[in-house]
Ligand code: BDR
């Protein structure tokens with residue numbers, strides 16, 4: 001089994017990603033670390049626990065991490081995800097406890113304790129927790145098997161500003177630290193997630209599953225569509241975060257390039273933009289496997305398969 005830590009700010013698409021990971025027999029979710037992003041930390045850590053309980057997995061430890069980005073004030077996305085972060089899905093009061101340890105400490109301890117090269121970090125929100133861990137303990141960088149993150153955009157433009165994608169924009173300084181850390185990085189930018197869109201048929205595949213998880217995932221996508229339809233019209237809602245989990249399971253569904261990715265930290269109009277050296281003209285070493293292509297039907301089928309194993 002591949003050992004992973006999921007760092008997340010749920011978020012309906014985060015929720016579908018977490019459910020898929022918990023349903024995938026090939027993955028061992030060592031823990032879930034929550035970060036402020038789509039909504040405040042108090043909601044994201046609570047939502048992470050609710051999602052574990054949906055999956056029948058109250059044994060998965062959930063840690064709270066950073067309540068705000070490293071340097072900038074927190075920007076949230078209630079306009080997309082609603083006040084709770086999981087609007088559109090019935091929410092309960094979670095019974096499983098929140099762990100006492102800070103998320104960044106959990107990441108550091110786990111990477112030090114487990115054999116080097118065995119733990120994958122899956123980042124589905126702003127990169128604050130990962131950056132804190134890397135700054136506190138630079139020795140963990142060479143021990144990371146791979147960082148697979150949802151964030152960034154180049155060809156598609158931004159979704160929170162014209163130039164920047166939300167996860168990178170919220171904490172661009174954290175993203176900069178992660179992108180320079182030297183560990184192998186795979187990025188799922190809007191350039192690929194905008195090709196992984198829901199449709200009535202694809203939501204139907206999830207809704208048709210004979211379990212609760214399929215219905216909850218379908219509820220999540222239906223809520224996102226309500227917002228995204230204003231922006232993306234008939235083409236359906238991009239399913240961002242679950243692409244990270246799908247990549248771990250079936251990387252052949254995706255296509256991209258090994259490139260240099262840098263984050264804009266000074267621009268007035270372009271703060272948090274990811275600058276992709278697609279043609280290798282900067283001389284800067286490639287630090288990211290940057291994905292732009294996906295077999296969308298294959299991706300949704302894989303999601304349905306993962307969810308089908310849950311209660
Ligand atoms: C990212 O921002 C969040 O709203 C989503 O959960 C996803 O992680 C997409 O830009």
Ligand code: CA
Pocket residue numbers: 008009010011013014038124125241
């Ligand atoms: Ca997210």
